[in-house]
Amino acid sequence: MMKAQSPQHSPQRRRLLAASTRLAIGGAAWFALPGAQAQPSYTVTTAQLQDAVAKRFPLRKRANGILDITVQAPQLRMMPEQNRLGAVMAVEAGGPALRRAYPGTFDLDFALRYEASDMTIRAHELRVNTLQFEGVPPEVSMLLASYGPQLAEQALQGAVLHTLKPQDLALPDSMGVQPGSITVTARGLVIAFVNKPVS
Incomplete structure (x- = not known):
């Protein structure tokens, strides 16, 4: 006599249980909610983002x-x-047009995009909020106002905030x-x- 397979041991149930398990992968984490339409999500902490972007700096622009x-x-x-x-x-700020160096701060905000070609999360749609330099003469202030935002x-622009690894995408793939x-x-x-497009 053929026995009906118990729900807790069915292949579908096992796949959902596996998908709903939290996995530590490369310091990030995967989550998926149980259910027939469960989709995984990948989390990146603020500390990971900070560490990744710091590799780009210090940076000099002219x-x-x-x-x-x-x-x-x-x-x-x-x-x-x-x-x-x-x-x-x-x-x-320094250079030939300035007689001395002037310390200051830039304040910006930006959106994020995923670059599939190298599996990176990058900064884009940058918006400059403030440029602050203390004690600068008017002519220097005008120069900084002209070139500073750019x-x-x-x-x-395009700075890498996080890089996924091939093994990170194994489960969702x-x-x-x-x-x-x-x-x-x-x-x-x-x-x-999201679901991959049907080829």
């Missing part, structure tokens, strides 16, 4: 051969209400899904997954 800006690693802040990240960067954007939307939370990022 404008028209007359102004040099040295930018230190940004201090990131999560902006979940806007689904963006904020960044404050300590900078130093240099501030260049410092973070087996489920037929791929990285989709990126949501900023108070603690970092949550990457949702």
Whole structure:
């Protein structure tokens, strides 16, 4: 007599249980909610984002051969209400047009995008909020106002905030899904997954 397979041991049940398990992968974590339509999500902490972007700095930018800006690693802040990240960067302005170096800060915020070609999460749609330099004479202030925003954007445009590894995508790939939307939370990022297009 053929016995009916108990629900708790069915292949579908086992797959869902496996998918709903939290897995530590490369310091990030996968989550999936149980259910027939369960999709995994991938989380990245603020500390991981901070460590990754710091590798790009210090960075030096020059404008028209007359102004040099040295930018230190940004201090990131999560902006979940806007689904963006904020960044404050300590900078130093100098160069042939300035007789001395002037310390200051750049404050920006930006959105995020996933680059499938190298499995990275990158900064884009940058917005410069403030450029602050103390004790600068009017002519220097005008120069910084002219070139500062462009240099501030260049410092973070396309910056890598996180890199996924092939093994990080093994579970969602087996489920037929791929990285989709990126949501900023108070603690970092949550990457949702969407069904792969039918080829």
